[in-house]
Amino acid sequence: MGVVKLRVAICGGGPGGLAHACALAKYSDISVNIYESAAKFSPFGAGIGIWPRAWNVLCALGLGEDMAKITSVPSTSGTGPFHSSTVLALNTDCPSVPQSILVHSFSFRKSDQSNGFTFGNMYSRGPLLTFHRAQFQEVLLQHLPPSCRIHHSKRLKSYSQGRHGGPIRLSFEDGTHATCDVLVGADGIKSAVRNCLLQEYAEVSRDNGQLTGEQKISPRKEYVSWAGSIAYRALIPVERLMEDCDKGLLVLPTTPTMYIGTDVHMIVYPVSKGKVVNLVLFQFQPESQGIPYHGPWSKEVDESEIFNVARFDSWEPEVKRWLKYVRKPTKWAIHMVVDLPTFISGHAVLIGDAAHSCSPHQGTGAGQAIEDAYFLAELLGDPRTTLNTLTQALKVYDKFRRPWTQETGAKAMANCRYFTLHYDDFDFVHADAATVTQKLHDLTDLMIDEWKWCWTTTVEDSLKLALSQLQDICMPDSEAM
């Protein structure tokens, strides 16, 4: 490494932190250290889906080919096997993707009745690419720059920085310290970076006589809240399903399928190139949204617990058949970060779940973390960004990424309601069949309309705009915070 213009410390080695390190790989004048609290990388969770918008970012980072080797997607017809050429062809601007790769990306079924039926199908320009989390993480790790140093068992406690610039001092739980020029908080929903950053923001706001910031973030707990949703996640090896499949009792999904009922829904899709099925069962209690959740946010539970989530005896038989294959699911209380007043303070910046954790109902949380990671790296790597103009570059990041991610988070929460039949105050239980069907069709149109940003927009478009603004404002910092 030659002359180093910036020393970046990434706190957290999840999808956001690792993608950020990969995105900085091409900038030889930026040194990267990752501080991860866990003793080793071990992804907690099951499957993960990536839409074309985030997929294009992974391709821009040079990860497309390796990721394509481990993904499971339907062919363009939605019924055949995976074609890697189709996937790789997605690395173009979405609007220019030919109509021929319009794919069947989701089926929606009304399932809380014995005769369930498919009421909607979603077609997208490019599929939802699905992955086993461990394999997804492995590819990110393989693409880390050789110069990137990873420090395990380093749980950040706090950081401090001067009001007018200078290095940031990191303090870890084990009593050790480190310094950097830019601190990237990629430490997830319980972010320690965010705690410090918002505290700083409050103090600066107070000192500047602007109380809004301080009012918005106090007390601390208020910026993370329970979405009122619980998820049970499991991976099922396909070989265990073969007996039911051979008898025609179960059909392996080639496309993600959503089984929908009042307050409860379930999604199944293939991962590991079709060798494993990812299953997530959700329960939504609208009245619980925003109230404190008592108990661990994620833990392994006994499979018997899932049968108490709904009265599955009255659901279509396929759902119960899937559930009987679940072993040792993990239970997640879905929490969200409420709209923060800032993602930056001085030379500290938040990305991914630390900044905007949202409900997983559009399958975009990791995708948004990857987008942040890339967007921020492009701003930091730009030759106009130096120690003197760093604050301005971070302001551009905040200006573009904060409204965008907060808006997509609201769309994800809307899907949480729609998937559990909370729509338009309509009574899906007592209405007649024809009206229910019409309402479900309206609901499908609405969901697709609010979801299509995942394949009709690109990160590159907003990045171009951001880089042009960097041009306008990149004067040496007048003040660091």
Ligand SMILES: Cc1cc2nc3c(=O)[nH]c(=O)nc-3n(C[C@H](O)[C@H](O)[C@H](O)COP(=O)(O)OP(=O)(O)OC[C@H]3O[C@@H](n4cnc5c(N)ncnc54)[C@H](O)[C@@H]3O)c2cc1C
């Ligand atoms: C049920 C469910 C399904 C989902 N499905 C999808 C999907 O299909 N598609 C999708 O895009 N997203 C999905 N998500 C969301 C996705 O998992 C998250 O948005 C994503 O993991 C966020 O990545 P991150 O790197 O920001 O944070 P995290 O993945 O939370 O990583 C944070 C890292 O920081 C480390 N850390 C934490 N605290 C500290 C500290 N103090 N010091 C140092 N290190 C620390 C942690 O150990 C961890 O490695 C889903 C989420 C859930 C709950």
